[in-house]
Amino acid sequence: MSVLVKKEGIRLLSGNEAIARGAFEAGVKVASAYPGTPSTEILENFVRYEGVYAEWAPNEKVAVEVAIGASMGGVRALAAMKHVGVNVAADPIFTASYTGVRGGLVIVTADDPELHSSQNEQDNRHYAVAAKIPMLEPSDSFEAKEFTRLAFELSEKYDTPVFLRTTTRISHAKGVVRLGEPSGPAFPPGFTPDPAKWVMLPVNAKRRHVVVEERTKALREFAETWDGNRIEWGDRSLGIVTSGVSYQYVKEAFPDASVLKIGLAWPLPERLFREFAAGVSRVVVVEELDPHLETHVKALGIPAQGKELIPIVGELDPRIVRQAITGEAIPVRAPEPVPPRPPNLCPGCPHRGLFFALKKLKVTVTGDIGCSTLAALPPLGAMDSCICMGASIGNAHGMEKALGKDGAGKVVAVIGDSTFLHSGVTGLMNVVYNRGGSTTILLDNDITAMTGAQQNPATGKTLHGEPTRRTDLPALCRALGVEHVYTVDPHDMKRTEEVLRREVARPEPSVIITKAPCALLPDHRRKIRPVYEVIADLCTGCKACSRLGCPAIEWVPFTPEEAVDAGKKATQKGMARISPLLCDGCNQCPPLCKFQAILEIKS
Amino acid sequence: MTVPKGDVFLAGVGGQGTLLASEVLCDAFLLSGFDVKKSEVHGMAQRGGSVTTHLRFGPKVFSPLIEPGKADLLIAFEKMEALRFAHYLRTGGAMVVNAQEILPPSVATGQERYPRDVAERLRAVTDRLHMVDALAAALSMREVRTVNIVLVGAASHFLPLPEAAYEEALSARLQEKFVAVNVQAFRAGRALLQPLTVKRH
Numbered sequence: 001m002s003v004l005v006k007k008e009g010i011r012l013l014s015g016n017e018a019i020a021r022g023a024f025e026a027g028v029k030v031a032s033a034y035p036g037t038p039s040t041e042i043l044e045n046f047v048r049y050e051g052v053y054a055e056w057a058p059n060e061k062v063a064v065e066v067a068i069g070a071s072m073g074g075v076r077a078l079a080a081m082k083h084v085g086v087n088v089a090a091d092p093i094f095t096a097s098y099t100g101v102r103g104g105l106v107i108v109t110a111d112d113p114e115l116h117s118s119q120n121e122q123d124n125r126h127y128a129v130a131a132k133i134p135m136l137e138p139s140d141s142f143e144a145k146e147f148t149r150l151a152f153e154l155s156e157k158y159d160t161p162v163f164l165r166t167t168t169r170i171s172h173a174k175g176v177v178r179l180g181e182p183s184g185p186a187f188p189p190g191f192t193p194d195p196a197k198w199v200m201l202p203v204n205a206k207r208r209h210v211v212v213e214e215r216t217k218a219l220r221e222f223a224e225t226w227d228g229n230r231i232e233w234g235d236r237s238l239g240i241v242t243s244g245v246s247y248q249y250v251k252e253a254f255p256d257a258s259v260l261k262i263g264l265a266w267p268l269p270e271r272l273f274r275e276f277a278a279g280v281s282r283v284v285v286v287e288e289l290d291p292h293l294e295t296h297v298k299a300l301g302i303p304a305q306g307k308e309l310i311p312i313v314g315e316l317d318p319r320i321v322r323q324a325i326t327g328e329a330i331p332v333r334a335p336e337p338v339p340p341r342p343p344n345l346c347p348g349c350p351h352r353g354l355f356f357a358l359k360k361l362k363v364t365v366t367g368d369i370g371c372s373t374l375a376a377l378p379p380l381g382a383m384d385s386c387i388c389m390g391a392s393i394g395n396a397h398g399m400e401k402a403l404g405k406d407g408a409g410k411v412v413a414v415i416g417d418s419t420f421l422h423s424g425v426t427g428l429m430n431v432v433y434n435r436g437g438s439t440t441i442l443l444d445n446d447i448t449a450m451t452g453a454q455q456n457p458a459t460g461k462t463l464h465g466e467p468t469r470r471t472d473l474p475a476l477c478r479a480l481g482v483e484h485v486y487t488v489d490p491h492d493m494k495r496t497e498e499v500l501r502r503e504v505a506r507p508e509p510s511v512i513i514t515k516a517p518c519a520l521l522p523d524h525r526r527k528i529r530p531v532y533e534v535i536a537d538l539c540t541g542c543k544a545c546s547r548l549g550c551p552a553i554e555w556v557p558f559t560p561e562e563a564v565d566a567g568k569k570a571t572q573k574g575m576a577r578i579s580p581l582l583c584d585g586c587n588q589c590p591p592l593c594k595f596q597a598i599l600e601i602k603s
Numbered sequence: 604m605t606v607p608k609g610d611v612f613l614a615g616v617g618g619q620g621t622l623l624a625s626e627v628l629c630d631a632f633l634l635s636g637f638d639v640k641k642s643e644v645h646g647m648a649q650r651g652g653s654v655t656t657h658l659r660f661g662p663k664v665f666s667p668l669i670e671p672g673k674a675d676l677l678i679a680f681e682k683m684e685a686l687r688f689a690h691y692l693r694t695g696g697a698m699v700v701n702a703q704e705i706l707p708p709s710v711a712t713g714q715e716r717y718p719r720d721v722a723e724r725l726r727a728v729t730d731r732l733h734m735v736d737a738l739a740a741a742l743s744m745r746e747v748r749t750v751n752i753v754l755v756g757a758a759s760h761f762l763p764l765p766e767a768a769y770e771e772a773l774s775a776r777l778q779e780k781f782v783a784v785n786v787q788a789f790r791a792g793r794a795l796l797q798p799l800t801v802k803r804h
């Protein structure tokens with residue numbers, strides 16, 4: 001029955017764990033990243049290996065620059081990020097393509113088809129083509145580790161950075177991996193000055209461009225013969241060209257078809273495409289998102305089907321692939337209609353009180369990336385825009401300039417601590433420099449929360465868990481030229497609202513730092529906290545507390561008979577209840593109750 | 604009841620420990636010589652939203668995702684989440700459902716009501732519905748966090764693994780101080796369904 005027996009060296013790893021393992025086995029010495037779903041666990045796992053250095057950079061551009069520096073220094077280096085992180089890091093990446101490497105340099109891009117936790121669904125295979133950098137694309141955890149090791153070898157052999165592209169279903173899917181022994185580059189660390197290679201003045205860069213074009217030709221030859229690009233001959237009536245996780249869906253849906261599996265998404269093997277197409281009577285290209293393989297197959301004059309059958313939006317699964325290619329509708333039960341369960345700010349989240357106050361002020365809120373984006377959902381519904389990391393401050397400033405006097409005191413930017421340090425600082429600098437007057441609210445919860453609690457420059461701890469100097473956020477804002485910087489406790493609803501009203505009205509730039517730890521942080525959870533309850537006799541069912549949207553506050557609906565039985569007027573529609581299992585004791589809801597019905601449980 | 608391959612769909616609410624449950628199941632399959640893949644989503648989905656895990660085992664597994672209508676077993680950590688993902692179950696598939704109710708935002712704020720007919724609607728999907736009170740079992744052990752492993756115990760009746768595989772997986776996966784209570788939770792969960800009452804096809 002089984003193909004695998006219990007033995008040493010076999011592990012069930014996620015794609016991200018496998019990449020971390022592959023980097024360790026490849027002898028990577030320096031790794032730098034900014035956390036972002038679905039890439040975050042790569043560095044969190046890598047840092048656990050002996051003898052490695054890994055760090056959270058303030059953003060992806062810095063992470064890549066650090067990795068480039070380490071490569072120049074002669075060690076193998078890795079930078080990891082989510083797909084949109086590559087947009088931030090694109091500047092150094094495009095020129096690192098010209099300089100090439102010394103120690104192997106690998107950049108992981110973790111794409112997110114279906115937008116499980118992202119603001120767009122971009123296909124980063126385009127970056128490989130645009131930056132002229134080879135891109136490996138594993139189709140499961142096993143390949144994720146093997147391709148990571150190979151990526152470093154290719155990087156040194158061809159003197160190029162190498163992209164490793166995953167998608168959510170690679171990064172966050174677990175599969176069997178065979179562990180290997182650690183190795184490393186065949187040379188010792190050390191920097192050898194070589195201005196023609198490392199100093200990209202136009203005169204040098206012009207010559208390096210020629211090298212890049214030659215390199216791509218050599219890599220195309222590699223692509224023709226490497227067994228990661230391979231034909232699996234089967235039934236010749238259907239030939240499917242595929243890569244990444246789509247390969248698994250194809251094998252599931254069409255176990256007998258002929259398959260050309262592409263492991264190197266760039267550059268592509270032209271002779272292999274032609275050989276495959278000549279051997280089958282119908283070619284279909286199955287890939288998620290954009291028609292990357294399809295475009296290049298068709299450019300060779302090969303008649304093929306692709307996006308006319310396979311969806312361009314969202315992720316695939318075996319059923320979608322089967323239905324698209326056979327054209328047969330596969331009947332399945334319709335999902336049962338039930339109330340939706342979207343993600344929500346946690347009980348005790350310090351952001352909740354702030355957004356509740358913002359909603360009352362009726363201001364326009366330009367938002368940012370992070371847990372706080374969840375405040376856009378009902379019942380808070382207190383955010384008007386979310387574009388990308390750091391965008392809130394520039395957006396608020398732009399809107400203020402657009403609206404002129406009509407916009408004064410009406411636009412507020414809201415951004416988290418980690419996001420501010422990632423790319424909000426320059427936005428705030430711009431507000432001051434260009435005589436803006438908008439208010440920036442800096443949500444300082446002492447962690448990078450949305451991605452699962454990562455340290456950042458303002459938390460005082462490194463990825464290795466060592467203590468370090470903190471970026472002083474109020475001092476940073478003042479240094480940028482903001483005169484009015486105030487820190488409030490967002491759980492103190494009254495004070496927070498007072499400061500908000502005052503600062504929003506102020507015609508000069510101001511920053512309000514709402515400082516309270518993320519409710520999920522272990523130090524916070526270990527604290528002895530109060531638990532609140534609704535005194536049933538006092539609750540009139542006015543729903544003032546429900547509007548906070550706290551998961552711990554539940555609504556108990558009444559029929560008129562139940563209302564009377566509970567000693568209420570027959571017209572009372574229900575009452576509030578606080579779940580003692582969920583209440584975090586944040587004290588945001590008690591002041592909202594005009595009837596003093598919310599009290600601390602004394603026990 | 605040896606099944607060479609199968610698809611197990613886990614559904615719950617962020618924070619309920621579906622992740623650990625699926626890890627333990629995967630380890631148990633791996634230790635027993637199966638190929639295994641599982642897929643789940645982190646990040647945004649963990650903030651109290653619906654969470655799912657696709658777990659597939661067999662001699663050789665390709666897709667990390669289960670197709671709708673193909674799951675052999677659905678393990679739901681919350682009653683309404685069973686209904687939300689019931690369309691993943693194959694005809695004649697089994698369901699192990701925790702009777703616990705966790706109110707979604709629209710219900711907690713009084714915009715909608717928690718559906719009262721969940722059990723009836725689930726029974727219309729399969730006659731192999733097994734509703735258990737995993738929360739009560741966990742609370743009786745004074746460790747509310749073991750709800751997940753209680754459910755693994757109850758679901759183990761429908762999987763082709765010996766009890767020892769789960770206990771070995773728990774020992775391998777957990778810190779030593781948590782092993783005993785979780786092994787106890789697994790056994791308590793297994794005892795919630797008597798083998799003779801389990802309907803088989």
